[in-house]
Amino acid sequence: MMAAASTLKNMVLCLTLVCLICAAVVGVAYAVTKEPIDAAAQAKTTASIARVLPESDATPQEGSVRVGGTDYKYYKVDGAGYAIISTTSGFGGLLSLMVGVAEDGTVHNTTVLSHSETPGLGAKCTTDGNFISQFQGFNPAEKTLAVKKDGGDLDAITASTITSRAYALAVSNAVDVFHQLKQGGQDDE
Amino acid sequence: MSKWHFVTDGFVKNNPTFVLVLGMCPTLATTTSAINGLEMGLATMFVLILSNIVISLIAPKVPDKVRIPVYITVIATFVTVLQLLMQAYTPAAYETLGLFIPLIVVNCIVLGRAEGFANKHGVGESALDGIGVGLGFTASLTVIGLVREILGSGSAFGWKFISGDGILAFVMAPGAFLVLGFLMVLFNKYLAKK
Numbered sequence: 001m002m003a004a005a006s007t008l009k010n011m012v013l014c015l016t017l018v019c020l021i022c023a024a025v026v027g028v029a030y031a032v033t034k035e036p037i038d039a040a041a042q043a044k045t046t047a048s049i050a051r052v053l054p055e056s057d058a059t060p061q062e063g064s065v066r067v068g069g070t071d072y073k074y075y076k077v078d079g080a081g082y083a084i085i086s087t088t089s090g091f092g093g094l095l096s097l098m099v100g101v102a103e104d105g106t107v108h109n110t111t112v113l114s115h116s117e118t119p120g121l122g123a124k125c126t127t128d129g130n131f132i133s134q135f136q137g138f139n140p141a142e143k144t145l146a147v148k149k150d151g152g153d154l155d156a157i158t159a160s161t162i163t164s165r166a167y168a169l170a171v172s173n174a175v176d177v178f179h180q181l182k183q184g185g186q187d188d189e
Numbered sequence: 190m191s192k193w194h195f196v197t198d199g200f201v202k203n204n205p206t207f208v209l210v211l212g213m214c215p216t217l218a219t220t221t222s223a224i225n226g227l228e229m230g231l232a233t234m235f236v237l238i239l240s241n242i243v244i245s246l247i248a249p250k251v252p253d254k255v256r257i258p259v260y261i262t263v264i265a266t267f268v269t270v271l272q273l274l275m276q277a278y279t280p281a282a283y284e285t286l287g288l289f290i291p292l293i294v295v296n297c298i299v300l301g302r303a304e305g306f307a308n309k310h311g312v313g314e315s316a317l318d319g320i321g322v323g324l325g326f327t328a329s330l331t332v333i334g335l336v337r338e339i340l341g342s343g344s345a346f347g348w349k350f351i352s353g354d355g356i357l358a359f360v361m362a363p364g365a366f367l368v369l370g371f372l373m374v375l376f377n378k379y380l381a382k383k
Contacts, residue, residue, distance in 0.1 A: 006254040006255070007252070010252045011252050011255045014250070014251055014252055014255055015255055015259065018247075018251075018259050019262060022262050022266040026266055029269070029270040029273050030273060033273040033274060036278060037273070037276050040276070040280050044280070092287070092288075093288075114284065115284070115287075116287045118218075118221070121221070121360060121361065158357060159361060
């Protein structure tokens, strides 16, 4: 087997050809997987809303609001409350949560939409029942949304204080968003 | 001579983790549990087999001086395809492994096999080599993950046999080095005996 000579023409031709073919392959793969990826994301959103808010027949209404210089996307479900998407910086990257705040201002439930936390450590914020259940029915009027190390009322995930902090902050931000939404709603009336 | 040895070589004599000591970044970082190790191994194997096949096909035509950029482009293409496929069909696994999937592009094992084997051998042999090395990598990662999971979390493949946490250090970075080191000693002792 003899490789083609390394002349400029050959090299340019070869790289161009390889890049064109590779780009085409990636393009096809993108086109083929776009629908399933969108469907998976959509199914996840619907399932997440159902998880973080009390059961309701109302269709979630999408909206967005600006609080403290950050835009928050939220879904309003009539009679149930708001499902607010709140993102903070975790240990390995952005930690994105959906936080369900019931009409009375208590946190109904939370769920992780996406994260880049360490597998087996911070990533436990999606599975660790002891940690997640602390947020269910959490009343921010009575308790503080912060880990105990920071003087709050939440137990952190073992060996993942940074993730736990980010999680608590995301929920706390979502509560602020909820109050803003409530106030905004009253202003309109 | 049978071609079977191309598979077993990759598994034992050229075991990427314990003998060649390549691809240490995903090996140390993703083996916090047996399942994570297994998923990472399979993802790497997918890229390894396909890139070995394609590179063995195109290698005779590629001018020597641009071969590395060409190989990397081919590998990156397969990694991107894998990333899209995982996002679409196994979103849970994709989320667990996160940024280590795109990092397969710079995994020394994949480029190492392209440069050290696939560009000197035929398609069939390269495919077998990809399977062998891929299986070797997968098995190594699964074993490391299993040991760390048993010691660190008190569970095996997600099945918990003690309540509470294990020796947490084993789930964290130091445990990765310890387990890898001891397994490497055991593996090489076994090889030396043969």
